[in-house]
Amino acid sequence: MSSPSVWHKNYPVAQGNRQSPIDIVPHQALHDPSLGPVVLNYDQCTSMNITNNGHSVVVQFDDSDDRSVIQGGPLDNPYRLKQFHFHWGEKGCHGSEHTVAGNSYASELHLVHWNAVKYKTFGEAATAPDGLAVLVSLLHKTGDDHRWLHVITDALYMVKFKVSTTVNCFNPKCLLPSSLHYWTYLGSLTTPPLHESVIWIVLREPIIVSEKQLGKFRMLLFTGEEEDQRIRMENNFRPPQPLKGRKVRSSI
Numbered sequence: 001m002s003s004p005s006v007w008h009k010n011y012p013v014a015q016g017n018r019q020s021p022i023d024i025v026p027h028q029a030l031h032d033p034s035l036g037p038v039v040l041n042y043d044q045c046t047s048m049n050i051t052n053n054g055h056s057v058v059v060q061f062d063d064s065d066d067r068s069v070i071q072g073g074p075l076d077n078p079y080r081l082k083q084f085h086f087h088w089g090e091k092g093c094h095g096s097e098h099t100v101a102g103n104s105y106a107s108e109l110h111l112v113h114w115n116a117v118k119y120k121t122f123g124e125a126a127t128a129p130d131g132l133a134v135l136v137s138l139l140h141k142t143g144d145d146h147r148w149l150h151v152i153t154d155a156l157y158m159v160k161f162k163v164s165t166t167v168n169c170f171n172p173k174c175l176l177p178s179s180l181h182y183w184t185y186l187g188s189l190t191t192p193p194l195h196e197s198v199i200w201i202v203l204r205e206p207i208i209v210s211e212k213q214l215g216k217f218r219m220l221l222f223t224g225e226e227e228d229q230r231i232r233m234e235n236n237f238r239p240p241q242p243l244k245g246r247k248v249r250s251s252i
């Protein structure tokens, strides 16, 4: 996993004008009354597999139809759920990609959706300025277990190396906080190819997870079973990028 500081050599867009993540400064966000609520219609059974892809742990969904979509808020169309994945650190409260008033969280969940109304394929949407929408849940570490996150963390031992296994009927709505108030801004993928194609929707309220649950993410490996090196998968987060004049809007 190359370091974010060298990505610009192969991906010059890393120094572009709408890169992600960013530091969100709440009192500088513009309250936009025209921003309605985000609406999630996640069908119960479209989750397919959980994969350690060497960068993160990803749960893929069947996006062949509009069974699981997000709409409303800053979005002009419904966007189809494609996958969700996490970013985390190696200890304590570092590991999120977005920060809030300079404060980072222990981890961050990204629910990746694509605009299947305007674009024929995910790949096409992934390079379009309004092609993707990523819904963010910030994970705050305290003592208690998150009652549903264990479904994911209990499966992680099966994908310790770069492999995939099936998951049945996991509805990621259970990984979201009770309030869907959000900040939104135009940004990019946070890993190469860093396409500037993401409408970011960052939920303000974090969810609570335990150190034990976070620890299970950190036992994943970047490396495959056949490799003799064992490199723990941790700190797979990109630091905040320059705002470059962008406005962050707030839903309340």
Ligand SMILES: NS(=O)(=O)c1ccc(S(=O)(=O)c2ccccc2)s1
Pocket (backbone or CB within 6 Å): 110, 112, 126, 134, 188, 189, 190, 191, 192, 193, 195
């Ligand atoms: N962390 S993030 O949510 O910004 C993100 C990075 C990569 C992806 S992707 O795997 O969907 C993807 C999308 C387009 C091209 C290649 C991979 S999503």
Ligand SMILES: [Zn+2]
Pocket (backbone or CB within 6 Å): 085, 086, 087, 110, 190
């Ligand atoms: Zn991500």
